[in-house]
Amino acid sequence: MNIPSAKKRFTSCFFFFFLLFLSSFVHGQLDYRFYDNSCPNLTRIVRYVVWSAISNDTRMAASLLRLHFHDCFVDGCEGSVLLDDTSTMTGEKTAFPNKNSVRGFEVIDAIKANVEKYCPGTVSCTDILALAAREAVYMVGGPYWPVYLGRRDGLTAKQNSANTQLPSPFEPLQNITAKFTSKGLDVKDVVVLSGGHTIGFAQCFTFKPRLFNFDGAGNPDPTLDATFLTNLRTLCPNQDGSDTKLAPLDANSINRFDNFYYKNLVNNTGLLMSDQALMGDDTTASMVYYYSKQPYLFYKDFSASMVKMGNIGVLTGNDGEIRKNCRVRNSYNY
Structure with a gap:
């Protein structure tokens, strides 16, 4: 695994603080320091598990990035892609864009298990996924961006939502752009x-x-x-x-x-x-x-677009829940 050069790290840090300054005006619902007191070692825990996963499977960096994208593009960044199907709910994992394709669930499970040891019932699976995607990209030479935290986990998932909302490699650019704009993104974000x-x-x-x-x-x-x-x-x-x-x-x-x-x-x-x-x-x-x-x-620009994408349809405050297990709701009453 390649380690970013000193120049790259300096540039990434500059972009990080630049984005932190700009985004503070538009991300009032979320806070970069949300877990500073309740789970101060969160980033370190996420980083270690992601590093271990990528060391064992270099494909995992792309998989975690894609998993975050597929979560946010389907009814917002609320962890719905992580939910397993139940007897009363057919979720996103079995949707055509995800079935036998989306990976990384075990990595998120491992992070969640470690986080629960130190900060039980505190950190949402959705925030863990957002942090894991950032760490994964950075570890393979990409930029480092501020991940605003405080998202809560959604209570359901819908297979049809994933089938209709996720961009497809078979679609024309016009259709893909329309799906991006429906989420509050633009043509630049597409590119x-x-x-x-x-x-x-x-x-x-x-x-x-x-x-x-x-x-x-x-x-x-x-x-x-x-x-x-x-x-x-x-x-x-x-x-x-x-x-x-x-x-x-x-x-x-x-x-x-x-x-x-x-x-x-x-x-x-x-x-x-x-x-x-x-x-x-x-x-x-x-x-x-x-x-x-x-x-x-x-x-x-990739950092800025990731910050925008990470704010799509978030649940905060008393909405949703903080799942104990990322694969199931805290209550099984769907």
Whole structure:
């Protein structure tokens, strides 16, 4: 696992305090110091468990980031993605975008168990997930942003909400942008948060249509670089059994958070159709070019977008609850 350079750490700290200053005006419901007295070692506990998880499985950094994204985009950041199905509730884990895809639940469980030892009944699973995503990104070379805390856990989860609200790699850019704006985000957030695909993997079925039948007549996506197309066809042949194989979203720096994602799009080597589509729109393409040349500005803007995303639909005060077990409500009466 790579350790950020001194320059990177200085820059990250600068961005951290810059965001802390700006965000203090817009995050009145949440507080960066929310657990300073009630659970002062919270960040240290989260950091250690995340570090252990990534040391054992480098894919986990991307998985924790994605888990946070999938939580916040479905009815807000309230931990609904963590709930298991019950006899009376079909939750988000079995929704099409999540089934056999979303990972990291055991890591959140481990963090929660450790937190409960030191601060029982104090820290929400939703806050743990937000912190884990930040720590995961930072540990693989990404930026460090202020995570505002005080979220409470939701009381239910809905499979259909995940099916309809989560952006899909098969959707056109217009649809994806509409889903972002419905959450209070904007086009810039679409481009910036898509940059999270600089780490992680995608299953072959999410991009195979681009390789073999993009136009319905057996032809590949004409925007794909020829060499990249050949390599992907070798990895994901057009036959049964290859759909669940994994391909890196950014083959240039698989386990490193950087701006190569944008360089890939400029070179027509974006893996997902929804990613490469950013080059088909003048507004988003200009941002892609910008971030492909300005890595530290990408880190700054990614941090700001993560802060915005982490404030979507939060529950605070007396709403929701603080789950003892992230997989189930404190009461089983659904």
